[in-house]
Every structure is written in structure tokens, then in C-alpha cells.
Amino acid sequence: xxxxxxxxxxxxxxxxxxxxxxxxxxxxxxxxxxxxxxxxxxxxxxxxxxxxxxxxxxxxxxxxxxxxxxxxxxxxxxxxxxxxxxxxxxxxxxxxxxxxxxxxxxxxxxxxxxxxxxxxxxxxxxxxxxxxxxxxxxxxxxxxxxxxxxxxxxxxxxxxxxxxxxxxxxxxxxxxxxxxxxxxxxxxxxxxxxxxxxxxxxxxxxxxxxxxxxxxxxxxxxxxxxxxxxxxxxxxxxxxxxxxxxxxx
Numbered sequence: 001x002x003x004x005x006x007x008x009x010x011x012x013x014x015x016x017x018x019x020x021x022x023x024x025x026x027x028x029x030x031x032x033x034x035x036x037x038x039x040x041x042x043x044x045x046x047x048x049x050x051x052x053x054x055x056x057x058x059x060x061x062x063x064x065x066x067x068x069x070x071x072x073x074x075x076x077x078x079x080x081x082x083x084x085x086x087x088x089x090x091x092x093x094x095x096x097x098x099x100x101x102x103x104x105x106x107x108x109x110x111x112x113x114x115x116x117x118x119x120x121x122x123x124x125x126x127x128x129x130x131x132x133x134x135x136x137x138x139x140x141x142x143x144x145x146x147x148x149x150x151x152x153x154x155x156x157x158x159x160x161x162x163x164x165x166x167x168x169x170x171x172x173x174x175x176x177x178x179x180x181x182x183x184x185x186x187x188x189x190x191x192x193x194x195x196x197x198x199x200x201x202x203x204x205x206x207x208x209x210x211x212x213x214x215x216x217x218x219x220x221x222x223x224x225x226x227x228x229x230x231x232x233x234x235x236x237x238x239x240x241x242x243x244x245x246x247x248x249x
Contacts, residue, residue: 011024011053014053020043027102027105027112031109032105033110034062034108034109035108037065054094056080087137093245097123118147122143139220172191173193175230200212201226
């Protein structure tokens with residue numbers, strides 16, 4: 001008998017395999033990143049329907065294989081793909097998040113429970129939205145990027161100097177150094193974010209949503225550019241999906 005296991009997962013991406021199958025890349029709660037085959041998923045009569053699209057949160061039964069596991073059963077927990085896919089801003093920011101998760105968990109089969117929880121929560125917030133207007137798609141994305149990179153061991157320093165540890169506050173931000181830097185450590189050309197932008201970044205890092213209420217678009221955009229630069233540097237190459245994100249106006 002082929003051994004099986006059950007796990008919850010977020011669908012990161014899919015690739016065609018043959019005429020009717022797909023390889024599904026998943027970030028699971030218990031088994032980290034998993035690549036599995038969904039057989040017959042591209043047929044109109046597929047038992048999986050649209051449950052294995054990117055952004056979907058699913059409960060799976062998987063059969064262990066020699067090179068790739070296979071998906072035997074898929075039950076929807078939350079169907080985010082339809083909601084996120086209908087809105088350009090939500091779709092592009094969601095793409096950044098799943099690409100980041102894929103890159104931050106490079107090794108398959110190793111537990112990554114915190115990364116799973118951060119992504120599942122961010123996508124749920126992105127899909128549901130808020131009635132108070134505190135969290136735009138860009139705000140949700142930037143908070144996720146900061147918290148996910150911090151969970152992977154790359155937390156930005158937003159007070160003391162990221163290079164020498166000198167007590168802050170400091171004026172300049174260096175993605176290469178890992179955050180705010182003092183005058184002695186500041187690389188040439190380092191941006192100098194406003195105090196409001198630094199405070200906003202600190203709120204995003206800890207998930208202090210009330211502190212993000214009513215923040216000016218200029219602050220949000222300046223912070224987003226810093227977050228993008230910082231994340232891209234920590235991942236050692238740029239995120240392809242970031243180029244499609246439109247900043248708030």
C-alpha cells in the first residue's frame with residue numbers, strides 16, 4: 001500500500017505536466033514546501049475542480065511517491081484565488097507574497113510552520129479586505145514581506161545601526177547593511193526616509209495595524225520602495241512580480 005499523509009497547504013504555483021496533469025508547488029503546515037502531481041486536474045471532469053489554483057488554502061491527502069508525491073484528495077479551506085484574481089492590485093501583491101514564500105523556503109520537506117502561518121494569514125487578509133480602510137493591498141504586502149524575512153532570520157534594524165549597533169535613531173536606510181545605519185556606516189547614496197516612514201515601517205514589522213491608519217500615500221510609497229529593496233537584497237535577486245505592483249496614490 002502506498003503511504004499517505006494529510007496536511008493543510010497554500011498553493012504557491014502550478015506547472016503543466018503532460019496533457020492533463022499539473023505539478024503543484026505547495027507550502028504546507030507540517031511538511032514545508034512540497035511539490036506534488038495533481039493527475040487529470042486540467043480536464044473539465046477533474047475531481048479537483050478549481051481547488052488547486054495559486055492562493056488557494058486547502059486540506060490535502062497526499063500519496064508519497066519516489067520523486068514527486070501525488071494529490072489524492074483536496075478540500076477547500078478558503079478559496080482566495082477567485083477574489084484575489086479579480087482585482088489587479090490584490091493579484092499583483094498576492095503574487096509577490098507567494099513568490100517570496102517560495103524563495104524563503106528553498107528546501108523541500110523541511111518544516112516551515114511560521115512561514116506557512118504568515119502567508120496563510122496575509123492572503124486571508126488580502127482576500128477579505130477590511131471595512132475600516134486601514135490595510136490596502138500594498139500595506140498588507142509590505143507587512144508580510146518584513147515579517148516573513150524576519151522569520152527567516154533577516155529582520156531589518158529600524159532603530160539602532162544595522163552595521164555597528166550604534167543606538168538610534170539614524171537618518172539613512174541601507175538594504176545591503178540590513179536597515180537603518182549611522183553616518184559613519186552609511187554607504188554613499190543611501191536613502192534618508194522621513195521619521196513618519198520609519199515609524200510606519202516599525203508598525204508594519206510588528207503588525208500594529210492601528211498605527212498604519214491615516215498614513216499619507218507618500219509615506220506608504222516611500223516605505224514600500226525600501227521594503228522592496230530590502231527584500232530583494234536579502235533574497236539575493238529581485239522578485240519578478242514586484243515590477244507589476246502599483247503603489248498607492
